[in-house]
Amino acid sequence: xxxxxxxxxxxxxxxxxxxxxxxxxxxxxxxxxxxxxxxxxxxxxxxxxxxxxxxxxxxxxxxxxxxxxxxxxxxxxxxxxxxxxxxxxxxxxxxxxxxxxxxxxxxxxxxxxxxxxxxxxxxxxxxxxxxxxxxxxxxxxxxxxxxxxxxxxxxxxxxxxxxxxxxxxxxxxxxxxxxxxxxxxxxxxxxxxxxxxxxxxxxxxxxxxxxxxxxxxxxxxxxxxxxxxxxxxxxxxxxxxxxxxxxxxxxxxxxxxxxxx
Ligand SMILES: Nc1ncnc2c1ncn2[C@@H]1O[C@H](COP(=O)(O)OP(=O)(O)OP(=O)(O)O)[C@@H](O)[C@H]1O
Ligand SMILES: [Mg+2]
Numbered sequence: 001x002x003x004x005x006x007x008x009x010x011x012x013x014x015x016x017x018x019x020x021x022x023x024x025x026x027x028x029x030x031x032x033x034x035x036x037x038x039x040x041x042x043x044x045x046x047x048x049x050x051x052x053x054x055x056x057x058x059x060x061x062x063x064x065x066x067x068x069x070x071x072x073x074x075x076x077x078x079x080x081x082x083x084x085x086x087x088x089x090x091x092x093x094x095x096x097x098x099x100x101x102x103x104x105x106x107x108x109x110x111x112x113x114x115x116x117x118x119x120x121x122x123x124x125x126x127x128x129x130x131x132x133x134x135x136x137x138x139x140x141x142x143x144x145x146x147x148x149x150x151x152x153x154x155x156x157x158x159x160x161x162x163x164x165x166x167x168x169x170x171x172x173x174x175x176x177x178x179x180x181x182x183x184x185x186x187x188x189x190x191x192x193x194x195x196x197x198x199x200x201x202x203x204x205x206x207x208x209x210x211x212x213x214x215x216x217x218x219x220x221x222x223x224x225x226x227x228x229x230x231x232x233x234x235x236x237x238x239x240x241x242x243x244x245x246x247x248x249x250x251x252x253x254x255x256x257x258x259x260x261x
Contacts, residue, residue, distance in 0.1 A: 011079030013177050013208045014041040014064060019073035019083075021059050021231075033059040034070070035231035041177070041210065046203040048219045049212045051228030057212045060228070061181045064210065065100045066090040078176050095123055099170030101180040105162045107154045107169075114150040117141055117169045124173060140168035144198060160191035167198065177208045184213065193254070196221045197245035221245055 021034040033056045041047055049057050062068040063075065066082060069090070075083040078097060085093060094100075107116050117137040121128045128136070141147055144164040154162050163183060170178055180199070184192035196218060203209050203223075211222065219225045220241050227235040248254050 010043070011076065012040045013043050013045075013078055014039065014210075015074075015076040016040070017074040019060075019063065019075060020071050021056075021063060021068070022071045033231055034063075037073070037231075037233060039226070039233065039236075041208060043176075043208055044203070044206055046199070046209045046223040047211065048222040048225045049210065049228060050214070050216065050219065050225060055228040056231040057228055058181055059231075061100075061179050061210070061212060064177075065098050065179045066094045067100070091123075095120060096173060097176045099167075099173075099175035099178040101163070101166050101170050101178065101183045103182040103185040105154070105159075105166045107162055107165055109155065110153055112151050112153055113141060113146060113157070113165045113168075114138065116154075116165055117172055120169060120173050136172055137168075140172045141165070143171065144168045158191070159187050160194055163187065163191075163195055164198070167195075167202075171202070171207075175207075177210060178202065180209065180211045182212050182214065184215070184218070189254075192218070193245050193249070200244055221248075 016037050016039040019034055019037040019039075020032070023031040023033055037060060049060070051057050059068070063070050064077075066077075066085065067090075069085070070083055073083065074081070077093065082093060108119070114134070114137050117140050118133050121133045121136065138147070138150065141150060144167050146161060146164050146168065149157060149161060152161075154165070157165065167178075178199075184195050187195065192215070199209050199211065200221060211218070213219075220239055220243055222239055223242060224236070224238050226233055
């Protein structure tokens with residue numbers, strides 16, 4: 001690793017150098033979605049990514065989550081080169097090291113919460129035994145407060161509950177980082193805060209969280225905010241007025257809770 005030293009003995013969970021992504025280009029018009037991203041995220045951080053539509057947030061998340069690969073630049077995940085992996089290698093890294101949460105939950109319909117959460121373990125390279133799969137899925141659902149909804153399918157759950165199932169599924173293989181791309185975009189304000197509170201709890205337990213959001217009110221619940229524009233990071237700051245959702249609720253200091261965002 002370039003510039004490695006004793007201080008870097010514990011590698012950052014994510015490290016990007018001059019990361020670039022260009023879509024299309026051979027026949028159509030090339031879109032330079034990422035134009036040189038440098039970013040380092042330490043274990044235990046809780047980062048919000050803000051930026052207007054089209055600024056490259058999802059493109060960045062998809063590369064970080066090994067769903068897509070960069071056109072140029074370097075990406076180390078957990079100290080390992082993750083920029084130039086094959087499709088199979090990316091699937092493996094995704095399964096072992098990444099938890100991904102989407103705006104639209106991406107749950108399997110007509111499938112119970114328990115089975116949805118068991119899914120990633122069925123693809124885990126180290127075969128997990130059936131009893132352990134079941135237990136770990138139950139534990140994960142308990143952790144997100146859904147221990148009493150194991151048999152419910154997505155259409156029998158509220159939006160917030162569906163997102164909790166998706167978070168449990170993202171956690172079940174104990175990822176190095178949780179990537180959440182507008183996870184509260186389809187939720188009302190109250191449920192949004194519930195989900196933010198859950199992220200804060202998970203982060204407190206040591207989980208590294210990276211959250212894309214359009215809602216500036218959510219930044220103060222995070223530890224750090226990164227702003228993007230035109231495929232570049234133009235601001236990257238620690239949150240100075242950080243609060244817990246619980247404290248904000250107790251003081252009544254909240255945006256229109258109960259209203260849609
Ligand atoms: N698969 C693709 N093929 C071609 N261009 C794409 C593709 N995905 C995204 N883009 C383009 O790349 C740019 C960045 O898109 P991206 O989805 O990363 O933005 P975003 O910041 O997530 O926006 P939003 O806030 O609307 O979700 C946009 O100009 C978009 O049109
Ligand atoms: Mg997006």
